[in-house]
Structure formats: structure tokens, C-alpha cells
Amino acid sequence: MQAARDRQKSYADLKHEPMKFQVGDKVMLKVSPWKRVVRFGKRWKLNPRYVGPFKVLGVIRNVAYKIDLPKELNRVHNTFHVSNLKKCHSDEPLAVPLDGLEAKPKPISQDSRELQTRS
Template identity: 75%
Template sequence: MDFVTKLPKAQSGNDTIWVVLDQLTKSAYFLPMKETDLMDKLARLYLKEVVTRHEIPVSIICDHDPRFTTNFLRHFKRLWVGDAQLTGLELIHETTEKIVQIKQRIQAARDRQKSYADVRRKPLKFQVGDRVMLKVSPCKGVVRFGKRGKLNPRYIGPFKVLAKVGTVAYRLELPKQLSRVHSTFYVSNLKKCLSDEPLAISLDEVHIDEKLRFVEEPVEVMD
């Protein structure tokens, strides 16, 4: 959490934005407040706007003085559990229950995030005869003619799918320039070719080794 202060005062009197970020879900909350608001009011605002959506926080990280975080947690705890005095055994029992609840809520949040990702993540499937592009990567430490990053080629092809090998690999029909490369590849190294254009990168212009790493070679030196 952090605070953006010294803002122009609104009609409501608010002149500060309290920024709260949930690290697990990456959700961000921007809560209007007054710079002079007391800690008890902040604790109530946090309980209303954040805890009701994400449950009790496992930890709180703040760029302010550590004494602020300690003071805030003291008010938040008083608001959440009250001022009742507990015996040693009761305290241990309640703490154990809270830890179990926190672990269950963290796991539930992770499961929700995974389910969202799984919906968007569709496994690639190809048929025999499909044309696919093959991923390549530059040799580490080798840079020719200043080409880096996005300017480097990422895929070569297209190549014809000859057969499916197991559940996550395919065997491709490779040209003689790639005779040293094993012809079976994991699906993560392939992508569908959606056009009938010739090779995205001419194999005569790059040297590709058996590990699908390439080094660009000059075709012509221009003045």
C-alpha cells in the first residue's frame, strides 16, 4: 500500500488517494481519503473496501515508516477481533484456526486464478498435412549487424506435418538445410501457418544448428 498526497482538495474534502494492491490477484484499489484521517478510519475503510473482497491479508507491505504499518495493524486487529482478552489455550486455538482459514483462502484464490488461465489457454492441435512454423532462437552472445530483440527472427517455415508423436509432439518434413535437426518437436515450438507465403526466413540467409539456434550471415555488404 502507498499514499498519493497533496492533491487538490475535492468538494468532499478528500485530498489523498490510498493505493492498495493485492499481490496475488494483482487487483488495485484507489481509495479517496483525507490526509488528516485517523488510523481508526483507515482501518474501517480497509475492512470495507479490501477485506470484504480478498479476506484477511497474509501480510501488509507499505512504503511508509514501519511504525505506520504497526499502528495500522493494531487498529485493524482491534476492529476485526475486538479487545477481548484470551487465555493462552484460547489464543493458540484461535490462531491455529486463523492460519487454517488463511491457507484455505489463499488456495481458493490460486484455484480461481488457475481456472481463469485454463479457460484462456487452449492447447494447440495440428493435423497431418498442416503447415506450421518452427520456433528458433539466436545464439547467446552473438549479435550481427546490430540486430537484437524484436528484430531477430522467431520462426522459420512453413513445414508440413508428417505425423503426430504421442500427445504433445509432431514430426515435420524438413528441408536438407536442416538435416542435422531432429524432425520431432514439442507443440510449444510450433504455430499454425495461416498463409501460403514462402519461407518467412530464407534458410540460405541464416545458419541453424541442431539445437535450432541461428547466427545470421551477411548476404551482401552495402556501402
């Protein structure tokens, strides 16, 4: 059983190369971990999946990076795992703007009248 597991791991490792960024690279930040915290004023299906671009300020080990966040995101820690980052390949004008971006400390509750079922 262990031999089969090791063989499959070696096959998977051949196709997978972890992303690496250098200091000064531009990256896009994945928004989905903050679904209930960051609101863009749109319905969740129309929200952008990534925001940015942001500049990489430093490398913390090989899987975590410190990025330069704007003042609108001052409540969010600026160190992110590599799985939440994506290399920015677009030009600056094509990037998603941060208009209306805010970090709320608590989830927003709905009124009871909005939760009533249809009859």
C-alpha cells in the same frame, strides 16, 4: 490457499486452449531456442523469429509434433514441442526463405581484438 489457487487455475484455463495441428498442416518453427546455433547472416535483432513453413508429419502425444525439415537443418531433431510451433496462415511466397541457414555444432568464438573496450 489451495482453494484460491484452484480458482485462479480454472479462470486461466477458460481463456487458454492448447494449439493442435493435424498431419499435413503447415507450421512455422520458432528460432529463438537456437539463438547461438543457427545464424542467418544478420544481427540478432533483425533475425526472423519463425522460419518455415514446414509440413507436419506426425503427432507424438498431444504436445509434440514431428515436422518435415529441409536438408539444411539435418543436424536438428525433427520433433518439437507445441510451444515452438505456430500455425502458418500466409501463402508460400510470403514465407521467410531459408537462404544462409546453417546449424553449427559449437558456438562461434570472437577474436580478442574484437572484445577490446573503447577508450
